Amino acid sequence: MHSIIVVPMHGTCPDDHIHLEPGDSLPFGRTARPHGPHLTIPHEGVSREAGEITTAGAYWRISNLSSAQTYVVENPEGAGEHIKVAPGRLDAPVPFEFARVVLPAGSELLSFDVWAPRHDFLDSTGPRDGAPTACAFPLDRGKRYFHVLVALCAARLRGEPHAPLPTAEELIDQLRPLWPAVSRTAVAWNIDYLAVKLRLKPAPDTVPGGGPRLNGKKERLVSLALRFDLVRETDLALLSGRGGAAR
Structure with a gap:
């Protein structure tokens, strides 16, 4: 990275x-x-x-x-x-x-x-010889980007494995209780940051003009997060402000 x-x-x-x-x-x-x-x-x-x-x-x-x-x-x-x-x-x-x-x-x-x-991160309690271990998925559960990731995965975490991805408006509605100033631009910025953070490789999810399709990026983020348990059902409490890490 x-x-x-x-x-x-x-x-x-x-x-x-x-x-x-x-x-x-x-x-x-x-x-x-x-x-x-x-x-x-x-x-x-x-x-x-x-x-x-x-x-x-x-x-x-x-x-x-x-x-x-x-x-x-x-x-x-x-x-x-x-x-x-x-x-x-x-x-x-x-x-x-x-x-x-x-x-x-x-x-x-x-x-x-x-x-x-x-x-x-330190990978042992012994002497620190050599380079430190780079975390595969370095996520901070107190950050807004993590809350956006939870909102993206929320329906599937609630037991709807084939639920469609939330729209921008649905994401805003989910995030507003803990983030009153949330906007479409802020949500898109955090999704872009998550793609960098989780090292998503460029994929053929582009429109004819060559620009990225947000839905393709969202789908790959959700798939990666659920496959590796980066978000869990207990994280849904963050969206209501009960998770302790929410601002």
Whole structure:
């Protein structure tokens, strides 16, 4: 699994995502670089060399190369959780599994997302020799993406093995008790993230124009989750806010 995935501000297509391995660095700023990976933010309010992201295994660090602007890294799933990165600060560690980097740019606020889907776990209580074991399906039951996965699988978890996949409106209805601000866009974003998190391989579920069909992705997520018991009947309590992990 890639250590870090950077999603540009208008990167709605998976081909736009920038995948980084442990130890890789990604500069970002207004001026494109002719060689190597670079996240270009073409706005006159952004410094030519604004900053740099460096991956460090299962997390990442950010450097603010601006001389005057403070950057903010938000947790989109938190209750206002964020960290400030002061001008000139180097290698500030970011603790969020997915984060939004917000840059002041004149009268605007520009942003891009950074995902850290890799989780490493100790595989024994003895000495830690060698590389840690990468978890096959690193899911956090307290995150909204897991709640979306439970909602996708809910009918089949209730004993309807051939139930049709829920529509976007049905998913929203199921999720609203624990996520009042849920929207179609947010649900689609979480489904895309689950596809990355669970390492779904690209499949021939494309429309003639080449874009992904959401139903095909949903069907493969449900099939994988049920086959490997990633969600269970007891997880249905999350949808009513009784699961303890729900916000």
